[in-house]
Amino acid sequence: MAEQPILRAEHLGITFGGLRAVDDFNMTINKGELVGLIGPNGAGKTTVFNLLTGVYKPTDGEFWLDGEKMNGKKTYQVVRAGIARTFQNIRxxxxxxxxxxxxxxxxxxxxxxxxxxxxxxxxxxxxxxxxxxxxxxxxxxxxxxxxxxxxxxxxxxxxxxxxxxxxxxxTGMKLLLLDEPAAGMNPTETEDLLECINTIRDRFGIAILLIEHDMSLVMNVCQRIQVLDYGRTIASGLPEEIAHNPKVISAYLGSDEDGDDAGETADGGDATAATDGKEEHDA
Structure with a gap:
């Protein structure tokens, strides 16, 4: 029998007035797995974190932590159940x-x-x-x-x-949500953080969901990556698949084309170069 995922989200969505901030979000994370959640500014990444931590109540869908349904739980109940997070701005x-x-x-x-x-x-x-x-x-x-x-x-x-x-x-969590942990760090500090994240995963065996604009860190540390654009998932896969995905490159560069031409940046790079250094300002 397959091991139960630590996180399972099915068709999660939330609407603020007439704005559909997150739509039909699906994700599974297994024990000890490190997954990246990336996307252009305003894609809905931090909103997903707020849904998973009880800050926002989903308009649609459900999610489970280690088999326990989490919909409707308050933030302190979510923490006690085993989800902890960091923030873009240090708190x-x-x-x-x-x-x-x-x-x-x-x-x-x-x-x-x-x-x-x-x-x-x-x-x-x-x-x-x-x-x-x-x-x-x-x-x-x-x-x-x-x-x-x-x-x-x-x-x-x-x-x-x-x-x-x-x-x-x-807090003894089962799932750690890291919201842009490398924001504001210099390259030396980022390298030190990368080492710490790997140590956490290896020593504690906890699941980690990472939002980060530093694509070199994302590509080096994440086992899988899911990409949001306008609140919807446009790609999911291994880092090397995401780095060359035409839809991902198009989303970051604002191209209207999803064809072969969108698979390259103006300087012949890939999504790793195109997304490096992007800042996050989600709703």
């Missing part, structure tokens, strides 16, 4: 330390009661030590353990990005 608790940002995400793991916290019982201290150990172990993956007591606001930009991912991992 850390800037006035808290690096370690405290991770400990906040461990909140559901604490089993002692208020009385234990007030009276500082042995059980309280045991769990405090265990949470501290787990937080440092997680920070070590991102080479942030030496900054555990640093205020998050004082971290370099690339380190803040990594801390946001570490905090998401601390």
């Amino acid at each position: 850390l608790f800037k006035q808290m330390t690096v370690e405290e940002n991770v400990l906040v995400a461990f909140n559901e793991s604490f089993s002692y009661h208020m009385g234990g916290a007030i009276f500082r019982t042995p059980r309280f201290w045991r769990e405090e030590r265990e949470m501290h150990r787990k937080a440092i172990d997680l920070l070590r993956i991102f080479k942030l353990e030496g900054l555990a007591q640093t205020q998050a606001a004082n971290l370099p930009y690339g380190a803040q990005r990594k801390l946001e991912i570490a905090r998401a991992l601390a």
